[in-house]
Amino acid sequence: MSTLIAHSSILIIAVTLATAFLTPLVGIASKRARNTLIVLALAFVAFLVVALARDVMLNQIHVYTLGAAAPDLTIPGGAIVPVRIILEVDGLSAFMGIVIAIVSLVAVIYSMSALKTETGQNGFYTLLLLMAAGMFGMVFTGDLFNLFVFLEITSISGAALIAFRTKFADSQEGGFKYIVVSAVASLMILFAIGLLYSQYNLLNIGALAATMEYTMLDRIALVILMSAFVMKLGGVPLHMWLSDTYSVAPASIPALLIVASQASLYALLRTSFTLYGVTLDQSVAGWIIIIVGLLSMFVGVTMAIRQTDITRLIAYNCVCESGFMLVGLGVGLAVLADPGALDAFGTMAMNGAVFHMINHALFEGLLFLVAGAIFYRIGTRDLNQMCGLGHTMKLTSVLFLLGALASAGIPPFNGFASKILIYESVYQFNPILTIIGILVSILTLAVFMKVFFSAFTGASLPRYRDVREVPRPMVAAMIVLAAGIIFFGLFPGLVLDWIVQPATDALVNQGVYIDAIMGAVP
Amino acid sequence: MIHSLPGNFPFVAAVVLLGIGLYILIFRRNLIKIVMGIAILGSSINLFLITLGYRIDGDAPIYTEVPSELMVLPVVQALTLTNIVIGVATSALILSLVIRIYRHTGTLDSVKSRRMKG
Numbered sequence: 001m002s003t004l005i006a007h008s009s010i011l012i013i014a015v016t017l018a019t020a021f022l023t024p025l026v027g028i029a030s031k032r033a034r035n036t037l038i039v040l041a042l043a044f045v046a047f048l049v050v051a052l053a054r055d056v057m058l059n060q061i062h063v064y065t066l067g068a069a070a071p072d073l074t075i076p077g078g079a080i081v082p083v084r085i086i087l088e089v090d091g092l093s094a095f096m097g098i099v100i101a102i103v104s105l106v107a108v109i110y111s112m113s114a115l116k117t118e119t120g121q122n123g124f125y126t127l128l129l130l131m132a133a134g135m136f137g138m139v140f141t142g143d144l145f146n147l148f149v150f151l152e153i154t155s156i157s158g159a160a161l162i163a164f165r166t167k168f169a170d171s172q173e174g175g176f177k178y179i180v181v182s183a184v185a186s187l188m189i190l191f192a193i194g195l196l197y198s199q200y201n202l203l204n205i206g207a208l209a210a211t212m213e214y215t216m217l218d219r220i221a222l223v224i225l226m227s228a229f230v231m232k233l234g235g236v237p238l239h240m241w242l243s244d245t246y247s248v249a250p251a252s253i254p255a256l257l258i259v260a261s262q263a264s265l266y267a268l269l270r271t272s273f274t275l276y277g278v279t280l281d282q283s284v285a286g287w288i289i290i291i292v293g294l295l296s297m298f299v300g301v302t303m304a305i306r307q308t309d310i311t312r313l314i315a316y317n318c319v320c321e322s323g324f325m326l327v328g329l330g331v332g333l334a335v336l337a338d339p340g341a342l343d344a345f346g347t348m349a350m351n352g353a354v355f356h357m358i359n360h361a362l363f364e365g366l367l368f369l370v371a372g373a374i375f376y377r378i379g380t381r382d383l384n385q386m387c388g389l390g391h392t393m394k395l396t397s398v399l400f401l402l403g404a405l406a407s408a409g410i411p412p413f414n415g416f417a418s419k420i421l422i423y424e425s426v427y428q429f430n431p432i433l434t435i436i437g438i439l440v441s442i443l444t445l446a447v448f449m450k451v452f453f454s455a456f457t458g459a460s461l462p463r464y465r466d467v468r469e470v471p472r473p474m475v476a477a478m479i480v481l482a483a484g485i486i487f488f489g490l491f492p493g494l495v496l497d498w499i500v501q502p503a504t505d506a507l508v509n510q511g512v513y514i515d516a517i518m519g520a521v522p
Numbered sequence: 523m524i525h526s527l528p529g530n531f532p533f534v535a536a537v538v539l540l541g542i543g544l545y546i547l548i549f550r551r552n553l554i555k556i557v558m559g560i561a562i563l564g565s566s567i568n569l570f571l572i573t574l575g576y577r578i579d580g581d582a583p584i585y586t587e588v589p590s591e592l593m594v595l596p597v598v599q600a601l602t603l604t605n606i607v608i609g610v611a612t613s614a615l616i617l618s619l620v621i622r623i624y625r626h627t628g629t630l631d632s633v634k635s636r637r638m639k640g
Binding site: 145149152156159160163166169170172173174175176179180183184187190191193194197198201203243244247248312 | 540547553556560563564567570571574595597598601604605608611612615616619620622623626627635636637638
């Protein structure tokens with residue numbers, strides 16, 4: 001068991017990748033065998049992620065050096081800096097790993113029946129697993145260039161997945177937009193990596209952080225990295241691609257795309273907290289993140305109100321929710337250098353934001369799956385065409401309401417648990433931020449009430465009379481997310497202690513991350 | 523870092539290419555030209571990385587017994603190679619999407635082929 005945990009970080013990536021390329025081979029022989037293989041492999045990966053996360057949170061940061069004699073031999077004899085690719089899993093990485101494992105497993109189970117009639121399923125699952133592998137790599141790697149490579153794997157497979165249904169013109173357009181935005185963002189990231197490498201001859205995040213001098217070139221690299229990651233996570237004013245891509249992807253893919261966005265948010269945090277950390281001018285950088293967050297909240301919710309396309313509306317709601325995370329994390333970054341303020345509300349704000357990340361993945365994923373279920377049955381996403389679906393799709397409408405209330409931050413669902421943490425702590429930093437946040441939450445409720453009343457209530461139309469509940473695997477996938485929403489809402493303390501607090505600690509303590517690579521020599 | 527190149531010319535060239543790439547991406551409406559813009563952007567980054575590692579009169583670092591002379595940096599070359607491979611995959615995927623868009627809408631003008639607004 002201990003050997004398994006020692007090698008688990010690379011196994012998680014390798015098993016996912018290997019399954020991705022085995023899928024089409026097995027798929028030729030038998031569909032059932034292929035589906036079993038994918039579910040078993042992802043369940044095994046989820047088990048590894050949980051075991052690894054438990055180990056990281058109980059003991060210490062987990063380091064894996066690829067190709068070294070021993071996994072923890074980060075700096076080979078005779079060298080003074082790390083020369084190999086190193087995977088480094090701390091609390092935040094493990095937290096993100098859990099989110100990715102849950103959502104990809106749910107997305108696969110949902111797709112099994114949602115895509116039953118489509119052609120090219122072998123390719124679909126290969127791309128889905130590649131995307132999961134790319135995201136695992138992004139959050140587990142301790143190497144900047146490796147981060148770039150995994151980001152590209154995620155983006156390319158994500159774009160192909162968005163454009164999977166080639167019969168629709170709009171999904172092709174969505175895929176095109178996603179890959180253009182991703183390609184530009186990742187090339188700019190590579191440019192910034194080049195700038196950093198030119199000064200320090202290092203690519204390892206921990207080693208770079210240890211030698212960071214915060215010169216002019218470093219500042220330029222920081223600006224490029226931050227704007228590229230904000231572009232990838234869809235923060236306003238770089239959100240224009242998000243609604244076009246999320247709304248046209250096959251039903252289970254937006255749930256994965258949300259997690260991909262959060263992996264970019266993770267990279268943004270890694271850059272600002274770990275790579276630059278103490279050298280950074282924290283209050284300026286923090287305020288920039290806060291302002292981007294406020295804009296995302298406001299623009300996201302106001303654009304969501306006027307949408308008539310259900311998935312597009314949820315996509316704008318995603319922009320709005322990522323604003324909450326950015327505000328919480330921005331406040332944490334702004335007070336990072338001030339221990340008193342950090343203890344009083346900074347840690348709490350970051351706890352709220354990190355907790356909101358997993359909550360966001362759950363409820364927004366559920367909303368997209370419900371929208372996908374509606375599309376599966378009636379073949380349209382236009383709210384004006386829908387009426388009275390609640391008469392026949394009872395369970396779906398209840399699940400939608402659950403996701404909508406969680407998103408609006410209504411107790412006792414999980415959105416409330418994380419939003420209250422953000423409200424309370426941000427209020428001590430600047431009361432106006434909390435007031436805007438609560439206003440935005442109320443508007444979010446209005447947005448979803450509009451959807452609920454126009455889609456699920458009202459007279460049952462003759463043409464929708466024989467619409468039935470969606471097949472069982474789809475319902476099961478939605479219920480797993482719904483159970484998560486209720487559980488996280490009822491027992492937030494448990495989740496906070498076990499997975500959120502270690503993630504926040506990992507963000508605050510830059511030194512631990514560096515020491516794991518460079519050795520704890522003074 | 524680079525001692526005798528006149529005016530750090532390759533860096534200037536890389537930045538000019540970067541500017542051209544971004545200009546095309548922002549101001550051109552033809553989808554194929556957007557793909558070309560991304561390719562130019564990629565080339566500018568490649569040129570930048572290669573220039574970082576280049577040393578005048580440097581040797582390729584493929585010795586077992588290291589002679590004491592000047593060598594070029596191998597790491598950035600590895601990065602460039604990876605980026606070229608990724609660039610090919612990206613271009614291929616975008617071009618296939620452009621073909622699909624053309625089949626559906628009959629135009630390559632991004633304003634006319636656009637289906638989603640707001």
